[in-house]
Amino acid sequence: MTRNSRVFLSIVFWAFVVYLFVPLALMILMGFKDSKFIGFPIQSWTLDWYLGVFEDTDVIGTFFYSLAIAVASTAISVVMGTWLAVLLTGRRFLGRGAVYALMILPALVPGIISAIAFRIYARQLGIEPGMGAIIWAHAVHNVPFVTLVVMARLSTQPKSYAEAARDLGADPLVTFVRVTLPYLKPAIIGASVFCLLLSFDDFVRSFFLGSYQPTLPVLIFSKLRSGMSPEINAISTIALVLTAVLGIWAERSSRRMNKEN
Amino acid sequence: MADPRDPIVRLDGISKRFGKTTALHELHLSIAPGEFVTFLGPSGCGKSTTLRLLGGFEKTDSGRILLEGKDVTALPPNKRNVNMVFQDYAIFPHMTVAQNMAFGLELKGLDRAAIDRRLNEIMSFLELEPFAGRYASQLSGGQRQRVALARALAPDPALLLLDEPLGALDAKLRGQVQIELKAIQRQTHKTFFFVTHDQDEALTMSDRIVVMNAGRVEQDGTPEELYFRPATRFVAEFIGETNLIDGTVRGIDRDRSEVVMDWRGIELRGQAPAGVPAAGQDVTASLRLERLSFHEGRPDTPNAVRGRIVNRTFLGSRMAVDLQVEDVSGARLRAFTDHDTTSRVGDAPVWIGWDSASLAVLTS
Numbered sequence: 001m002t003r004n005s006r007v008f009l010s011i012v013f014w015a016f017v018v019y020l021f022v023p024l025a026l027m028i029l030m031g032f033k034d035s036k037f038i039g040f041p042i043q044s045w046t047l048d049w050y051l052g053v054f055e056d057t058d059v060i061g062t063f064f065y066s067l068a069i070a071v072a073s074t075a076i077s078v079v080m081g082t083w084l085a086v087l088l089t090g091r092r093f094l095g096r097g098a099v100y101a102l103m104i105l106p107a108l109v110p111g112i113i114s115a116i117a118f119r120i121y122a123r124q125l126g127i128e129p130g131m132g133a134i135i136w137a138h139a140v141h142n143v144p145f146v147t148l149v150v151m152a153r154l155s156t157q158p159k160s161y162a163e164a165a166r167d168l169g170a171d172p173l174v175t176f177v178r179v180t181l182p183y184l185k186p187a188i189i190g191a192s193v194f195c196l197l198l199s200f201d202d203f204v205r206s207f208f209l210g211s212y213q214p215t216l217p218v219l220i221f222s223k224l225r226s227g228m229s230p231e232i233n234a235i236s237t238i239a240l241v242l243t244a245v246l247g248i249w250a251e252r253s254s255r256r257m258n259k260e261n
Numbered sequence: 262m263a264d265p266r267d268p269i270v271r272l273d274g275i276s277k278r279f280g281k282t283t284a285l286h287e288l289h290l291s292i293a294p295g296e297f298v299t300f301l302g303p304s305g306c307g308k309s310t311t312l313r314l315l316g317g318f319e320k321t322d323s324g325r326i327l328l329e330g331k332d333v334t335a336l337p338p339n340k341r342n343v344n345m346v347f348q349d350y351a352i353f354p355h356m357t358v359a360q361n362m363a364f365g366l367e368l369k370g371l372d373r374a375a376i377d378r379r380l381n382e383i384m385s386f387l388e389l390e391p392f393a394g395r396y397a398s399q400l401s402g403g404q405r406q407r408v409a410l411a412r413a414l415a416p417d418p419a420l421l422l423l424d425e426p427l428g429a430l431d432a433k434l435r436g437q438v439q440i441e442l443k444a445i446q447r448q449t450h451k452t453f454f455f456v457t458h459d460q461d462e463a464l465t466m467s468d469r470i471v472v473m474n475a476g477r478v479e480q481d482g483t484p485e486e487l488y489f490r491p492a493t494r495f496v497a498e499f500i501g502e503t504n505l506i507d508g509t510v511r512g513i514d515r516d517r518s519e520v521v522m523d524w525r526g527i528e529l530r531g532q533a534p535a536g537v538p539a540a541g542q543d544v545t546a547s548l549r550l551e552r553l554s555f556h557e558g559r560p561d562t563p564n565a566v567r568g569r570i571v572n573r574t575f576l577g578s579r580m581a582v583d584l585q586v587e588d589v590s591g592a593r594l595r596a597f598t599d600h601d602t603t604s605r606v607g608d609a610p611v612w613i614g615w616d617s618a619s620l621a622v623l624t625s
Binding site for chain 2: 174
């Protein structure tokens with residue numbers, strides 16, 4: 001690489017960083033401003049908005065509501081997605097291509113369309129809007145991500161591992177539980193964290209399928225409608241820190257596990 | 262109770278096809294208890310297919326597999342009293358060495374005390390104690406091979422399958438492991454079914470070698486038989502280095518059970534271990550390089566030709582020389598000899614002799 005192109009690339013890179021992080025930095029900064037009006041200049045600083053968030057039972061309740069949805073939908077997606085990955089990686093069967101295409105589809109359908117479709121379908125089935133409906137929609141949407149990540153890992157497993165387990169007396173189920181599943185662990189952990197974040201972050205499906213109890217993104221949205229307030233910045237910052245920590249932890253631990261194997 | 266001389270394994274005309282290719286064609290074979298049998302051949306000869314059929318990883322198209330007298334043809338791998346050392350060792354990466362070895366014992370339903378006892382036994386036998394708590398990623402190639410062997414031996418199988426287990430080791434280590442493996446087999450009295458494409462491995466370790474080619478058995482015998490009395494051209498060429506001599510049968514000397522053949526006007530006497538040819542038939546005979554001796558005068562061996570050294574290759578412990586045979590245009594022989602003989606002979610004409618047992622007349 002020539003010197004010029006290296007300089008050019010580093011300029012592009014730093015421009016990208018600024019583009020990505022300045023809005024976040026502004027958002028975080030405003031959460032510490034001692035005034036209801038968002039904007040510069042910041043004359044005095046305060047932690048009151050944060051204290052307010054922790055005292056607001058509405059926000060706390062909503063946080064745990066969102067968390068419960070994320071955990072439940074992730075559990076379903078991981079089981080379904082892993083099962084599909086094993087099915088699609090194993091021996092060939094008629095219609096495997098079709099199953100693969102159908103499996104991918106939920107990840108490709110635009111959120112708004114799938115949300116409306118879910119809403120109509122739920123009504124047809126008589127499913128009440130609320131927690132169950134949101135979990136259902138999130139689980140379906142997240143399955144492809146699990147399947148793709150687990151399939152990628154599964155394809156790197158030497159065929160001889162499962163054969164060695166069978167050879168030593170394990171039936172197919174024991175082989176899966178004691179040999180294949182541990183091998184898939186890093187992929188499953190990574191996929192789980194990704195699903196948790198996707199669900200926690202989702203607005204469209206939660207909005208269309210929710211009842212009176214909002215999820216966190218829906219709550220933030222409704223608070224916005226009654227006017228911008230630094231309290232929203234504080235809530236968003238807390239959510240940002242939590243998701244970033246979880247994401248970085250998952251990345252590091254799955255990389256460590258990959259290295260061990 | 263079965264007779265101890267009853268075969269451990271009997272293959273009753275097993276065949277296997279993959280699509281249009283026949284991987285194995287009606288293989289009949291018996292393996293005696295405690296035998297070290299090697300299936301030797303190039304890739305695609307059917308040796309690995311036989312191994313995988315024995316392990317239960319493939320289904321036979323026809324024929325039966327009997328293990329300790331019981332028909333196991335339809336049984337899955339986990340229901341067969343057979344264990345395998347895989348080519349890539351397949352040591353479970355998330356388990357320690359001890360956990361890997363305990364895996365088969367746990368599935369046999371042994372209690373903890375019995376498992377520990379067996380683990381200690383096998384680990385001290387294979388000197389694996391220092392590695393018990395390690396993972397595969399913390400072991401060298403040789404250590405992995407040993408762990409894979411220990412894991413397969415631990416459940417005390419009737420038959421141990423070994424799928425080219427030395428292929429991943431470097432040349433120096435391989436020689437050492439060959440001797441070790443043979444010693445382990447002798448001490449455990451286990452029946453080993455070893456698959457390789459490496460003739461040195463086969464010759465060093467086996468009690469018996471089955472040479473495979475294109476899904477069929479070419480020859481089945483001891484290493485010595487295969488080396489000195491190959492039945493077919495394929496075996497003669499696949500194992501060791503040899504001179505192939507094309508000629509015509511003049512007749513059969515019944516008294517000495519020798520085949521008399523004509524090699525471009527020179528009369529040669531050989532033996533036909535795998536079937537006597539008819540007079541007038543075109544045949545090929547195999548002559549091992551180290552069976553040729555050099556003489557100043559005509560030797561009293563049944564076979565003697567005059568020749569001249571035209572090329573020499575120094576191989577360290579010995580010399581390989583190419584000889585131009587006199588009076589036969591274009592006829593060449595290759596021989597192993599020592600350094601002194603080569604320098605003594607120089608470029609002068611010399612007599613070359615060999616006995617009739619060294620010349621194996623092949624069936625095809």
